[in-house]
Structure formats: C-alpha cells, structure tokens
Amino acid sequence: MSPPWSDSRCSMLETISPLIVDFLDVRDWTRLCATSKDTRKRLSSPFFWKILFQEILGLPAAAVDGDHRQIAAAAFSFLHRSRPDPYAIEQRLWGAVSRSRRLWRQVRQLSLIHRAVLFERWPHTGQLARPESKDLEDWIVDRTLPDSIGVQDLDSFEMFQDQICIGLPETACFWRPLALTLQGYQSHSLPLAFGCLLDTLKSLDIHGADIVRFPESFLRYGQSSASLGLLGTRGSLSSVCLQQSAEPVCDKSVVATTKSSSRIGSHTRSASIPRAVSPPPFPPLSQLQLSKCRLLVDLECVRPLVNLTTLSISECPHLHSLAPLSSLSRLRYLQIVSCPLISNIEPLASLQQLQHLGLSRCHAVRSFRPLALLGRLGSLDLSGCIGLESLDDLSSLVRLARLDVSSCPSLTSLDSLDRLASLTSLTISGCRQIPSLSPVAALRKLKTLSASDCVLIESLEPLHDLPGLDQLFVCQSHPGAGLHTAVAAMESHRAINALTPTWIMFQCAEVYGHPDPGRQ
Structure with a gap:
C-alpha cells in the first residue's frame, strides 16, 4: 500500500512510511497526512531523528555518519516489517552498515534478538x-x-x-x-x-x-579506522528493537510529538554483544575464482585485495580491462580463460611474483610484450590466442618450465624457443603453420611434447637426441605427413644410442589439447 498524498510538504512522511505502512489503513493515512504544521516541522528536525535513531539502534547519533532519519527508518523497517520483500529505504541501513563496524555489530546483535521475526x-x-x-x-x-x-x-x-x-x-x-x-x-x-x-x-x-x-x-575496504567506527560499543540496546508484540510499536503517537519518541521503549543491556575487534588492515582473501559471470563488466572489486595469491577468471564475455589487477603485487597464480574483449595485458607487467599465467582463448590480445617482464614465470598457457605470431617476447622467461601455445593459428615458427632452456613440457598441438621442430633440439630438459595436428611437420629428427624426452603426443591427421616413418626412425635412433625410451601416443588435437579455433 502506498500513502495517498502528493503534497511535497509531506516529503518527510515518505521517509517514515515504511515504519508504519503495515499498521495503517486508508483512513489512518488520511488523518496522518492532515498533521499540523508543528508536527511536520518536528518531523523535519534532524534533532528529532537523532533521538529516534538512538532509541531504535541503541547507539548515539554521533557514532554513525549519514542521514539519521533514513537510517533510523530503514532499521525499524528491517526489524519490524511483516512482508518478506524489503522496502527500498532499507538500502540506507546496509550502506551505513558497510561503512561502520560499530553499526555492523549493533545491527547484527539486533538481528540475533529478532531472529524469530x-x-x-x-x-x-x-x-x-x-x-x-x-x-x-x-x-x-x-x-x-x-x-x-x-x-x-x-x-x-x-x-x-x-x-x-x-x-x-x-x-x-x-x-x-x-x-x-x-x-x-x-x-x-x-x-x-x-x-x-x-x-x-x-x-x-x-x-x-x-x-x-x-x-x-x-x-571501501581499507579506509581509516575512524571512518569505519572501530571504537568499542558502549551503552545499552533499545527495546524498541527488542519488542516482538503483536501491537504496532510505532503508531500515530510516534509522529505526533518528539516527547513521545523518548518513551518508545526502555533500555536493556545485553551480555552477548561481541567485543570490538578491528578488521585486518587488508583483506585476508587469498583465492578468488570468477567463472561464467556473463554480465560482469569490470574487476574493480579486486583492487583492495592485496593479499590475493590465486585469481581465476573464465568465460566472462563482458570484461574488457585488466587494469585493476596491477595492484595485486602478491599474485602468484593467474588464469584468464575465454574473455574475448580483453586486448591490453600491460597491467600484468607489474605482477612480479607471478609463477603461473594463463591467457587461454583471449582472442583480442595482439601484443604479448608485457610478458617479458615476468621473470618468475614457471608456467605459461597461451593456448587459443589467435594473435600470437611469434615467441620472441617470451625469450627472456628463463625459468619457464611449462609452455602451452596450442591452437595458435598465427604462430608460424618456434624461433627463440631455444632460449627457454628450462622447459620440461611443451604443447604446440593445433599450430598448423609451424614447419619444423628444429628449435626444440636445444631443450635438453624437455620431458613432454604435444604436437598433435601440426600438419606441416614431417620430421622428428630434432627430437632424436633429447635425453629426457619420455612422452610424445602426435596425430596422423595429414595423409601425406609420413608420420609413422618419422616415429619409427626416432624409436630406432633412441634404442641404438641407449636413450630413454619415448612413449609415443597417436592422438588427434580434439582429444588432447585444444581444438583449433581456425576450424570454427
């Protein structure tokens, strides 16, 4: 039910209507709207609402910044309404709760007392x-x-x-x-x-x-202690928030006189009020995963999360900027998958502690130069990045042990790969423009190579003398590749030279690794 008035002079009644809307009928509303000029003046007085604020919330008005009229009305509405859906004015209460730990503790205590309601x-x-x-x-x-x-x-x-x-x-x-x-x-x-x-x-x-x-x-997390109201809570709770009577607590006498507001209820001390505990200076959140949030438009939420060490973002099609990530100096694991609007990865250059980075299927990324500054990277996944044309920007990543560049249709060679001497796992499946494995011969620590559906590669000779290679994934999807002949020659050479036998699996790119986006 909405109040039947339109007089702008009664705007203050719009604020208090959630307090009494459940208890008044149309006739009562008519009487209420005919209140005297003195009553309307009283209702518009900040002092009146500071008194009511203290009666409802059991806190001095000075404890909380903001519009005490709206916060008081919102608190009463939340604690006493009968309908399940909240009134819009209650947003004022929760906005204030998020800014004041003192108010948070008090409203929590009142919610405990009113839990049945x-x-x-x-x-x-x-x-x-x-x-x-x-x-x-x-x-x-x-x-x-x-x-x-x-x-x-x-x-x-x-x-x-x-x-x-x-x-x-x-x-x-x-x-x-x-x-x-x-x-x-x-x-x-x-x-x-x-x-x-x-x-x-x-x-x-x-x-x-x-x-x-x-x-x-x-x-807002991380603001000063003063703005969050970290002072201990003293005093008593108002029983206006404790009463659970069937009679309306706020009737017409509430809006009739300021004097009556001081008699709304007596004060009751509660022994179960939690002690004031200051929050940590920075959020302790260390792991955050956002997946298939199809409407999420930005990552501003992560700016204060300076303790974040693991962040995974996948299938968020409306994300377009990674700028907020630049403040995450402790981040060690970052996985970004299928975010098609992300094109600029410059903010990642400041993540000096990063040990794993995934940019899988981020089709709009064209420049990978910022990755050259991530010297601690041990694992890098660029699979499905159709803008990746060369590996030159990765040549300085000397600690890199795992590299996945599968299904990168613009990648035409593996030049500069020979500088990544620490590589133990390399995935190039679905890279159809790579003509040769020659740079792989310098990777003496390589243990696993996935080269399925690399249709231009006909010779495995660069792999013959790799001492630790024990897994090779290939496929025979190209009729003229002569892959079986190359595999037989490799097995014979390694047996003759007493090298570690290589377990060779014939798998198609659709089974192992990522399908080539160029096919779609």
Whole structure:
C-alpha cells in the first residue's frame, strides 16, 4: 500500500512510511497526512531523528555518519516489517552498515534478538527439510533464503548449481566464513554490505552468477579506522528493537510529538554483544575464482585485495580491462580463460611474483610484450590466442618450465624457443603453420611434447637426441605427413644410442589439447 498524498510538504512522511505502512489503513493515512504544521516541522528536525535513531539502534547519533532519519527508518523497517520483500529505504541501513563496524555489530546483535521475526516473515518457513542444518544449501527453498540466515549458526557456506538462489539477504554480511562458494546465483547484484565478509574470507568462488559488478563495500575496504567506527560499543540496546508484540510499536503517537519518541521503549543491556575487534588492515582473501559471470563488466572489486595469491577468471564475455589487477603485487597464480574483449595485458607487467599465467582463448590480445617482464614465470598457457605470431617476447622467461601455445593459428615458427632452456613440457598441438621442430633440439630438459595436428611437420629428427624426452603426443591427421616413418626412425635412433625410451601416443588435437579455433 502506498500513502495517498502528493503534497511535497509531506516529503518527510515518505521517509517514515515504511515504519508504519503495515499498521495503517486508508483512513489512518488520511488523518496522518492532515498533521499540523508543528508536527511536520518536528518531523523535519534532524534533532528529532537523532533521538529516534538512538532509541531504535541503541547507539548515539554521533557514532554513525549519514542521514539519521533514513537510517533510523530503514532499521525499524528491517526489524519490524511483516512482508518478506524489503522496502527500498532499507538500502540506507546496509550502506551505513558497510561503512561502520560499530553499526555492523549493533545491527547484527539486533538481528540475533529478532531472529524469530526475520524467519517467520519468510513465506517458506514450513518447507525446510532440515531446519537445524548448518549447511547453507539446505536453507534454500524456492530459490530464496530467509532474512535470518545471516545470524544462523552455519558451518558450510556453499551454494551449488543444483540449488539456484535468486539473491542473498543483506544479513549475509554478518557471516564470518573462511570460504564461500556461490554457484547458480541468479541475482544481478550482491548485498550492499557484502564487502564486510572480507574481514575473514580467504577463498571466494562465484560460478555462473548474473552479477554485473561487485558492491562498493568491496572498494571501501581499507579506509581509516575512524571512518569505519572501530571504537568499542558502549551503552545499552533499545527495546524498541527488542519488542516482538503483536501491537504496532510505532503508531500515530510516534509522529505526533518528539516527547513521545523518548518513551518508545526502555533500555536493556545485553551480555552477548561481541567485543570490538578491528578488521585486518587488508583483506585476508587469498583465492578468488570468477567463472561464467556473463554480465560482469569490470574487476574493480579486486583492487583492495592485496593479499590475493590465486585469481581465476573464465568465460566472462563482458570484461574488457585488466587494469585493476596491477595492484595485486602478491599474485602468484593467474588464469584468464575465454574473455574475448580483453586486448591490453600491460597491467600484468607489474605482477612480479607471478609463477603461473594463463591467457587461454583471449582472442583480442595482439601484443604479448608485457610478458617479458615476468621473470618468475614457471608456467605459461597461451593456448587459443589467435594473435600470437611469434615467441620472441617470451625469450627472456628463463625459468619457464611449462609452455602451452596450442591452437595458435598465427604462430608460424618456434624461433627463440631455444632460449627457454628450462622447459620440461611443451604443447604446440593445433599450430598448423609451424614447419619444423628444429628449435626444440636445444631443450635438453624437455620431458613432454604435444604436437598433435601440426600438419606441416614431417620430421622428428630434432627430437632424436633429447635425453629426457619420455612422452610424445602426435596425430596422423595429414595423409601425406609420413608420420609413422618419422616415429619409427626416432624409436630406432633412441634404442641404438641407449636413450630413454619415448612413449609415443597417436592422438588427434580434439582429444588432447585444444581444438583449433581456425576450424570454427
């Protein structure tokens, strides 16, 4: 029900309407809109709302920056509404919660006290198969979760694809998980205060979600202690948030006089209020996986994640920039797969601790020069990069042990490969323009070579004297290649010279490695 007025002078009533909308009928609204000029003046007074803020939240108004009128109304709406869907004004509360740890602790405590109310307004209360379960996925009914889930005692924070969820309640910001898995998440946004999870979260896996971007609370992490309100919480809780009476707590007397607001409830001290604990200076999150997030448009969420060591991004077709990654100085493992709009990899040049890099099927990348600065790389996957024409930019990667350049149709030679003396595994399957394996002869540490569907290569002679080569993958997809003759000659030579026998497998590129995108 919406209020039946249009007078702009009553704009302050629009703010408090969520407090009382469930308790008033049309006649009551008519009386309310006819309030006196003095009452309207009182409602527009910041001092009035600071008093009400303290009564509702049990905190002094000075503890939180922001519009106390909207935060107070939002808090009351959240704690006392009967309908399952939140009012729009409640976003003001969660935005403030994400900026103030003191307010976060207080709202969490109030949610614990009101847990029964938060649960009972969920329309699926009687459909829980395991109401005592400590696994998040067991609480999903009809793709929804109750508001009380944020203060539920959970051990597992995993949501898999067989349990699709259309959104997380804002109370999810009260979780203290070390690992969180969200699969099949179908909302376009995460909770506003989702960034509060960064206090404890070490591993985050989001798969198949429809999110467009991460909330600003991720970016705000790391602000000064003062702005986050890290001072300890003192004082008492207001029973206006503790009452669970059937009678409306905020009736017409609330908007009639400031004096009545001081009698809304008495104060009650709670012994279970958690002690103030400052969050770490930087998020402890070390592993982040984003896969099949088809609507995700940027990676600004990773800027404050300076402790990140593992980052995997796959099949995010709308991502176009890697600029936010430049701040991840501790990153050691980075995998980017099938992100067709990414063309500039300059930001990767600053990732000096990187040991594994994958840029598989990133078709828009044309220049690989920034990779020359990644001297610690031990593993590099450029499979399916149709813009890769030569290996010259990789010649300085002397620590490289594994290299995958399969299905790179523009790669015409293996020149400069002889400088990568540490290579133990090389994959060139599906590179149809490579005419010779001659540079491979210098790779004395090579143990595994995958050369399936390299149709121009007819001789394996450069491999004859490689002392450690024990696996060779080839295929006979080209009728005139004479591959069997080359293989027989290689086996005979290694037997005569007492070299390690090579296990040779005849496999097509579609079976081993990556299919050639040039065929599609």
